[in-house]
Amino acid sequence: MGTTWIALGSAGERWLPRSPVAITLAVVAGFALDMLINVVWSPTRDGLAGFAACFAVVVALQVAHSTREPRTWSWWARLLTLGAQAVATYLPLLWMGPWGGMAGFLAGSVLLTVPGPWRWALYLAVGASIPPLALAHGVPAVTAFWLAESTLLSGLIVYGVSSLAAMVTEAHAARGELARMAVVREQLRVAGNLRGLLDANLSAIARTIGRVSRLLPGHPDRAREEVGEALQTARQALADVRAAAWGYRRMSLSAEAETALSTLVSAGIDTRAVLPDGPLPGEADTVLAIVLREAVTNVLRHSDARSCRIEARAAAGAVLLSVVNDGVRGAAPGSGTALESLRLRVEAVDGTLSAVHEAGGRFLLTARVPLAVADDAPPSGQTSVQIAGTAPPRRPAAPPKPWAPRTAVVMTVVVLTAYAGVTMLFSVSEGLGGAGLAGAAVCFAVISALQLAHSSDLARRWPARTRALTLSVQAAATYLPLLWAGQRWGAMAGFLAGSILLWVPGPLRWALYAAVAASIAAATAAAGLAPISIVYAAVFTLLTGLVVYGITSLQALVFEIHAARGSLARMAVVRERLRVARDLHDLLGYNLSAITLKTELTYRLLPGSPERARAEAEESLDIARQALVDVGGAASGAHAMSLAAEGESSMSTLTSADIEATLDLACGPLPPYVETVLGIVLREATTNVLRHSKATRCVIEARADGGTVRLRVANDGVEPDTLPRPGGTGLPNLRTRVESLGGSLSAGPGEEGWFVVVVEVPGAA
Incomplete structure (x- = not known):
């Protein structure tokens, strides 16, 4: 399960625990401690070694069932672990009787591991099995009833907390799936747009240049006319790519509508x-x-x-x-x-x-x-x-579940209501009637209503003053009945402890949480009960507060993750659009610039040098075909490049522009993504040489030294009016790519009118 901090409410006002697993483990540990106290309280001391072994097995299996999503296990694994837990639960009954309500863990595991409606029948069967066993050991009927109630309630709480924790994890994973689906839809949409924008132009250029190659050297005049047509198309395509790259960067209604489509459709x-x-x-x-x-x-x-x-x-x-x-x-x-x-x-x-x-x-x-x-x-x-x-079907492979918040609310309400109801019955089960019972009922109604409000999403929008008032009212309804209902009413104090953990800011909440437990322990001591009863009252208060806090926090996590799914998908789509903009500029922009340059050179060579013009036309045709491939790569991000191939292409392009070029790539084999990024850097650097300088010489070299690859591109002919503009996107795009590998990029004027681009990246990035 994921590990994350999530802030709720006002800034710094409330922090949820670091992981849903932490909440689950805390609740399981709390119930285990409660059960141990019951065993220590029991007069039976025989077979403690066997009890300890069974206790360890039950707790270990419960932790596994509560944190490892057992319904994803094979049926035989679930049968084996559930059977082992049942044996470890019932075996000590042979010599200890109903020990500590440990069957509550078994009831919870049944709900967590058994699929379908059968789990509820087995859950009830576990609870129903306790009274006969208790009666057989001479336990009073009332106590046998409370043991059954405790078993069912503990099982329900363990199931509720564990299920909500699993729901948090599933919702977290689902939002990642939502973002992935949104990006895939955006890629498909962008691919369609790019193909509609560029396929026709690039195909027309390729066909025209193909005709030029066939016309040469025999018909240079007709070939020149065809080259002029291809040149016009290449210039238009280059302008379209630059406009499209800018359009993918800016915020507009049409762009936001396309993002909304990807996000909403991916959400079903x-x-x-x-x-x-x-x-x-x-x-x-x-x-x-x-x-x-x-x-x-x-x-x-x-x-x-x-x-x-x-x-x-x-x-x-x-x-x-x-x-x-x-x-x-x-x-x-x-x-x-x-x-x-x-x-x-x-x-x-x-x-x-x-x-x-x-x-x-x-x-x-x-x-x-x-x-x-x-x-x-x-x-x-x-x-x-x-x-x-x-929208895709409502049940895709890993769908975001819009019903997750509703399920979390229902589960929270059911668990808290059942817990409060059973605690109330325990609190008034002896010696209370008439006006005292009516007063306790009113206070119970107040506590229940306020606890449900504190555990709802509504309380997050209350101002601090309102929460202070409701906590004060809950405290009054908690402590007032102690005057006539006796120490048993102290069991209701756990709900106040939970509300304090939820809504009192800072470390003060933990002090107040402990103070509530201490006050109930003091009330129990004042009633003259045994020390073990005093300890049990304090532990029960702390456990109830922990359950309230845990289940409410898990519900809030479900809400937060569910609400964040749209933002995550939208950010993923926006990042995808920016990536496409970079690729349009870096890849297709370079290809179309090279096509335009070579087509202009071919046009100038005709009709006087048909053989050389034909060679340039054939190189333009190769670049056009590569550009058609790069259209799909820009949309999907699946393009891969060879540094050596890009070096040869740069040499050809620079030489065609009458620039004396030197190439020395001595960096050895590189990981594909490193080679792709260096190839993109080399493309952009070559484009800058052609666009922003009056170069006569260019040096390209790459070296591998001590696990670092260093690419250097230097050219002369740089004057102040030809330097790349600070507001351009080429070098910032490259810097983003290089830094994603943990590398660095520097670019600027060198000595004697030279411009130098240096990239250093880890060779094993």
Whole structure:
């Protein structure tokens, strides 16, 4: 299971434990300690060695069943471990009688390991087996009843805590799966866009250059006409790639809609988007993109939506964006701080925003933003961007489960209600009636209501003053009945201890938690009970508080992870778009620049040097074919490059530009990803030589020394007006790639008008 810190509520106000496993182990350990005290309390002292062995087996198997997802085991492994736990549970009954309620662990393991409705029948059977065994050992009927109740309640708590911990782990894994699916959908979408953008141009270039090769050397004049056509197409393709790379970087309504599609469809929500035809003014585009992003977050966080429709249309000098989804849970999420901040952002550009919870569980978010320049407004009612996605089946291989928060709430309510009810029965089981019983019932109702409120997501939105008030009321309802109900009522104090752990900030909560247990121990001592009873009262209070805290914290973890899944998927898609932008610039930009350069050279060589022109045309054809392959690689990230091949390509390109080039690659074999990154660096460096210098010489060399690979590209002909612009994206993109390998990149002017790019990366990165 994962290990992470998650902050809830106000900053620094409440920290959940480091791992769901920690909560589970703490609860199991607490119950084990409680059971040990019961055994020590028992007058039976025979066979303690056998008891210790059985106790160790039961606890070890319970830890395994509670932390290792036993339903994923083979049937024989579950049968073996559950059988061993049953033997270790019932065997000591032969000489000790019903010992310490240890059968509660067995009841919990049955629920955790046995599939289907049979588990509940076996769970009840474990509880029903205790009274006959207790009666056979001379235990009073009332005590036998309480042993059965304790067995069933302990089993339910162990099952609840263990299941919620497993749900946290599953939800955490599911959000990673959601992000992966969103990235895959984004890759497919980008691949389609790139192929639509570049395939036709690159194929046309390849066909035209192929005709040029066939026309030479016999028909140089006709070949020159064909080269001119290819040159025009190459220039247009290069401009398209640069525009596309910029488009993948910037934030816009259309880009955000595409991201929303990937995120929502991957979450199992059927989605359709209809957007205006044509670009929006910058400010309106940005604000509407922000509105859409928050709307998608609300769809994922506050609903169990199965469908979502996104629509933007231009009318009367403004753009109206609406996002509607079904499956809203509870109250409309229109009054939260996020939507209020969004409303202020929209109103800052003289727009309006409304959020409406409609009948049938539909939620409608509408934003109206004026267009800054009327002429920039897209034609009213015209739509060219229509994005639709069909959600995968509701049961994919590893799906995010939208019902996880509901299940967590139901499990929390059931466990806490059962725990409180049984504790109440124990507290008033002897010598209480009339007005005393009525008063205890009122206090029980107050404690139960406040505990459910403290354990709900609602309490996270309360101000500190409200929580202080509710904790004070719960404390009064906890301690007041001690005046007439006696020390047995002290069992209810564990719920107060749990609420304190949940909502008192800082280390003070642990001091108050211990103080509650100490106060109950003092009340038990004042009643004149034995020391073992005093210890048991304190331990039971601490255990109950731990159970309340643990199960509520696990429920909160489920909510937090479920709510974060949309943000994670969106960030994954945004990272994917930035990667595509880098690859468009670094890979396809280089290829198209090389094609353009060589095509220009071919054009200049004709009709005078047909043989040399043919050689250049054939090299252009090879690059065009490689560019067609790189289109798919840019979308999927699956491209691989050879440093040696890139070196030869750079030499050919530089030589074609009449630059004297020297190549010396003496770095030996490298891991594929290291070689790919160095190849990309070499491509970009070569492009910079051609684009930003008046070079006559270029030196490319690579060396491996002491586990580090060093690539150096240096060229002359650098003047202040030809240096790469600081705002460019080429070198920052390369630095990002190199640093991902734990390496470094430096680039800048050298001596006597030279420009030097140096990359150092670990050879085994």
